[in-house]
Amino acid sequence: MIDPSDLPSREGIWPKFRRWAPICAIVLLMAVGFQQGWHEHLTLSNLIRERARLVGMVEGNLTVAMLTYMAVYVAAVALSFPGASFLTILGGFLFGWLAAGTITAVAATIGACLIFLAARSSLGNALKDKAGPFVNRLSDGFREDAFHYLLFLRLTPIFPFWLVNIAPALFRVALPTYVGATFFGILPGTYAYSFVGAGLDSVIEAQEAANPGCGAAGTCRIDVSALVTKELVLAFAALGIVSLIPVALKKWRAAKKARKD
Secondary structure, three states, X not given: OOOHHHOOOHHHHHHHHHHHHHHHHHHHHHHHHHHHXXXXXXXXXXXXXXXXXXXXXXXXXXXXXXXXHHHHHHHHHHOOOOOHHHHHHHHHHHHOHHHHHHHHHHHHHHHHHHHHHHHXXXXXXXXXXXXXXXXXXXXXXXXXXXXXXXXXXXXXXXXXXXXXXXXXXXXXXXXXXXXXXXXXXXXXXXXXXXXXHHOHHHHHHHHHHHOOOHHHHOOOOOOHHHHOOHHHHHHHHHHHHHHOHHHHHHHHHHXXXXXXX
């Protein structure tokens, strides 16, 4: 005969379901999105082909167009779809670099927070339960200067955006710290890519003048990577290094104090 105490209680099942449901839902939507090829629409050829219709939507109702753009951006970031840089360029093309950079930074931060909270509720707790002393010390050290470390990771284009969204969840970084470092960390790059997008229309027109009909066919040859120069990437890296100066000063002062003691 089965002892009722051996059966899983509702109190035990519900917290586990609540913990894992958000990340499972995101992974499921991600799988469906990749299987359906949603991310394949985020291409420069599609932008060129649909340029007139997109511009017409913006001119017809700017508020709705901006909200739709933000919703798509939030979903793309939360589901870790590739093409965030292209979406930022698209925003600059449609709304101008200043407006696009601002709303893109807000949308990207919201999307990053969604995946961060989902990962923290599941993966963060699992890691905390199974982590050894070394991982716990590493976690404590990261949280001690979480804002500056996150600012560095956001400013420097070294690690994938999706990885930086999830990694702080494993160390249980506070949400306000995560939000602040994410928003201000992505702001320079967001404005830079939006600025590239704001000048894209003239590049497309030049291509159409040289190759009539390429816009409608989506065959205009524009290398977006060529617009993002090496100097721009180096500038981001320099900003990232600057963001670590407070951490280095703090460690230097602590070491100096320890020597005196």
